[in-house]
Amino acid sequence: MPLNIAVVRERASGERRVALVPETARKFMALGAAIRMEQSAGSESHFLDSDYPEVQAVPGIAEAYGGADLVLRVTPPSAEEIAAMPEGSTLIGLLKPFEDPARLAALNARRITAFALELLPRISRAQSMDALSSQASCAGYQCGLIAAARCTKFFPMLTTAAGTIRPARVLVIGAGVAGLQAIATCKRLGAMVEAYDVRAAAKEQIESLGAKFVDTGVSADGAGGYARELSAEEKARQAERLAKAVAQADVVITTAAIPGKKAPVIVTTDMIKGMKYGAVIVDMAAESGGNCALTQPGEHVVANDVNIHGPLNLASRMPTHASELYAKNLYNFLSPWIKEGRLAFDWEDKVVAGTLLCRDGKTTHNGVRQAMGEA
Template identity: 60%
Template sequence: MTLRLVVPKETWTGERRVALDPSVAERFQRLGAEVQIERGAGCGSHFGDAQYEKGAKLVDDIVAALAAADVTVRVQPPSLEEVEQLRDGSVLIGFLAPHRNAEVIRRLRDKKITSFAFELLPRISRAQSMDALSSQAAIAGYKVALMAASLASFFFPMLTTAAGTIRPAKVVVVGAGVAGLQAIATCKRLGAMVEAYDIRAAAKEQVESLGAKLIDTGVDASGQGGYARELTKDELARQAEVLARHIAAASAVITTAAIPGRPAPKIVTKAMVEAMKPGAVIVDLAAESGGNCELTQPGQTIEHNDVIIHGPLNVPSMIPVHASETYAKNVFNFLSPFVKNGELALDWNDEVIAKSCLTHDGQIRHEPTRKLVG
């Protein structure tokens, strides 16, 4: 039986990405899959319906299409209503936010849907081309650097003018993961002096390779899977003391530190903000999970003590063309090895499949989520 792969229009407010761009839809078709995409699904990403006609069938009745789909591919997690539209026993792929969608996960389990969450993808070399978290984080890191440059009251580069020389702005990037490294690289391209802070010792080489300087606080909190662990109270106090001095001298601070499935760590305190110079800016990429700054208001731009604090949400969606293209390639690289002669044959002995699976055959396969759902 031919694999029927369906892409619905994203329904989250402000979401402009689409799960498959036209070129990847065509690649799935060449594997023998029948690709169906809801009419207008790509418009937010500037992919018109006509661009999909070569590789996909455009559908008006998405409810009927989902009821017959073998695989549904999304960007954002489905609502409970959208889960009900999925065929029992079918496959769902996308960001599923298992740590905050207990009711949705419970219903996926009860409908015996096999769901794969990109948040759970194992951090192994073979999975790098499938890593949607990283691809979208890189886009977000680029965009927040531009936001910081736009909101700041200072030039980023050094300028020599008839009136004299303007020194380059000093930018502090908190968190040197994928997003942080992209923010560092972009700020350097814009001509700023960049310092970075990360509690993982392994970040030093990566930060310096981009021409930035790592702020050494004497704390190393490297955790499993390349993520950082939470700091102890003593470690928090030590890093805060050192970091405060660097933030006080910065024209812009970009924060990107996040712990998957948990609220963002509070790194920039109110006292640090009040010690910053007038006209400085903080762009908090961790706003969606509560923010790295104590004063961040998710989705808002505020001023405190003459410092601008910006808490953007869903930043990758602000660059929808490339965000959709890279996400679609992640989906293809994840799914295509298991499409044989137009049919889906999942290999449960494969580490990628086994570890990224959230629900399957009436069970929650991810233990932390299983404990959360109960």
């Protein structure tokens, strides 16, 4: 019997990505898998059903999930979708493991083995599977484009018959994958770019892209390459030294986030009051509360003549490449464990164990258990 893989259309509001693209469908089938895919599941990413010639197109969720061994998703499934999944099947996706205890309980009730890619260990071997990074790269690129479109100035320096136009000044806060992509995009568009990150290790990466590092004297390197939370004293020192850079910027792009936690507020109301009239803030952390004190998720607000944008699900704005990258992440995670047409995980493997959310009716990830009060 082949491994039966199911893919359905993502139903989250504004979601345009798909978990399987034609290239990865062919690769899974080469490993002995059979795939059922809901009709038009890839259409929002500009993949037609005819682009998947060997995949069985079915009319709905029930037909796709019926008899499935493995379900591939981008976003977490709804309660109705979980109920349609075969008991004991395997689910993988960006499942937002810290957000919805009821969803986790529903997965456990059906004894579904679920892998949340947000939990993937930050080790070299797992880089090709890192969906957070691949989607953050798309989001950072989009932030740069949004900033350029909303800014009332040219990004590049221009020499014209009328005279010289000075380039826009951009400040990027947070130099993870998204921030570095935003820096690179703004530099390519010709802006003068400064960037700040609480991790001292980010200085070299920022400067390698041609941007100037803003040094606040605060370092907060944390575990796994992420930043740790700052103390109250560190936050005050950071704010004092960052305020000057914010005041000089025509555009501020914020990308700082801590996995599973509310985004830290870095651009305060007082900083906004000190910004140039007509300046632009693009807050990539809007979904987790925002790095700007006045950000409204999904909205454009104006405060003190500063335009504050809180875009959501940025990766979904470029669904073709975002889906291609994401589907490759899924394939790279799963392919080592598909043997003779079935899933054969090594539960002691560091990547498998670290990404596993629940199995056999129990929540297995210690961090999630603690967050849910189960530890």
